[in-house]
Amino acid sequence: MPGVLDVVTIGTGVAVVAETFGQALDGKEALDVTWGPGTVDALSDDGIKARLKAATPSLDVLGLLVKKVEGEFDFAFASHAPLETNSAVADVRSDGAEVWLGLKSPIIAQAAIAKAVGLPVSKVKVHVVQSGGSFGRRLFYDAALEAAAVSKKSGRPIRLMWSRIDDTRHGRMRPATHHRVRATYAAGQVLTFQHQVAAVETDFRHGLGDALTAAAASIPSGIGNATFAQTLFLTTVKSPYNFGLTTQTLTEVPLKMHTGSWRSVYSANTRGAEEIIVDELAAKLGKDPVAFRREFLKTARQRAVLAKVAEEGDWGRELPAGWAQGVGFHDEYKACTACLVEIDATDPKEPRVTKAVIAADVGRVINPRGLEAQMLGGLTDAISTTLRAGLHIDEGLPLEGSYSQFHYARQKDSPKDVQIYVIEGADEPGGAGELGVPAAVGAVANAYARATGTKPRSFPINFDVDFTPFPR
């Protein structure tokens, strides 16, 4: 074929080497490959959901007279969908190797590349370059391993890039989760709050950027990874409310799928579901969602961000039928945030978040515009994954293959009015990169619920297969 220079089989696939990517992509289309089996070929969404549901521990047995609010939630897989597909440059020679790519864990990547190409670590030079936003995807350095393997076999420098369809179907994704949440109450007080989460295992084998944690997470039989997951869940997921006896647990279902941490890891789904229950609890107790949160939040700092969005967002203002406001709150990374949105759900199938008001206190602020940008990104992620963006798994693979199918928000899905207020604290700087997602998930879901009079339980809310999948 014109422009095609080489075809190379490596451990993870077949690489077509060409003068231009266009010709390499054509070459890829023309390949006739007999693939071995995948790891979950027999599994589709229904089966995965059933496995998750079965793995979710039951809630405590209650007396008949105990008053309660409860909900069972499902969140679909979500693609990291970096706009820049998986890519790396590698030049592997007999006496040394050099690679260039966006990376979050270059030290272990270097060791892994050295091992893969049979060179001492000192002979492998890794250049970390700026890359497209990947939201967790580039914790993995598989592109470097592939580029290096192809370069070694083909005997030339390689600029490797995945096609969009491969990136969507064979990349990484946020694991699907199932949730059982329940609060009990009496005499205006919340007595207990229980949340059982089951998730398809998140792959943490990249470690925390150093060789030690990567080795620990990679201990065979999954024990290492599972311990890692528990530690992460228990240190990051907390309830900001005085809800009496509070328990939150994670049960992982070890399916061999390409998962990975996705902006805010467990918190988007876990805290998102809790914020929905908080609204339902407020309604049961006959309280306004903002007033209820104000009453039960633990600290003045938390109440301040909530008060800020309620005031600036004119909480409770009149809106036309089919429209509503919704609010969400989140505390993590030594920071806290509240989000208030307005949604137009006149057509429940085509809802649009029209306005968002966000307040964040992340302690000392270094770069206010950068902080606001992170909150804006978190909001867009929440709008996308709450309303429309997810992956359907069919016989082991996502049906989605591009942005025409994985419905990440566009301009037409984004609010025309966004106000972000930074409340500067005196404490040491907290985290902001992931902070915005969970509160916004709660706000969008709660606004949708109030606008439509429904109780959203399955996310994304509008998740039909509204496309013809590309051939497998």
Added chain:
Amino acid sequence: MPSHTFTVNGESVTVDAPDDLPLLWALRDLLGIRGPKYGCGIDVCKACTSHLDGEAVRPCVVPVAEAAGREVTTIEGLADGDELHPVQEAWLEQDVAQCGYCQPGQIMAAVALLKRTKNPTDADIDEIANVCRCGTYFRIREAIKSAAARMG
């Protein structure tokens, strides 16, 4: 191998390539013009948005043969020497870019929109379908409005 002559950012270029090679790859891989980005290859993500005779196109679906004799403008050709285009100025003012990967396409789409209508409404801006995976949409909206004001 057929050869194709066209103008890119004011300079005449000739590339040898099959007629049906998408213009995107002629630009990126044969001419080394890397502003237009690949994100899908099927006119969905709009990351490659550039101009052909002043109109926004997606070079990932324009065969290179179709560019023959015409004028291609990429993000690299938008500024006038050291003088940035007002849309680029507005982008800096609003600090729009996060990772930046989508932004050449976003800017080229915005420039084309402002060419069609001097004062775009929110509904006009909504029609820009370029994906921004970092979610910068609101700042893009603000920057387009600011650019419209600058360009009067």
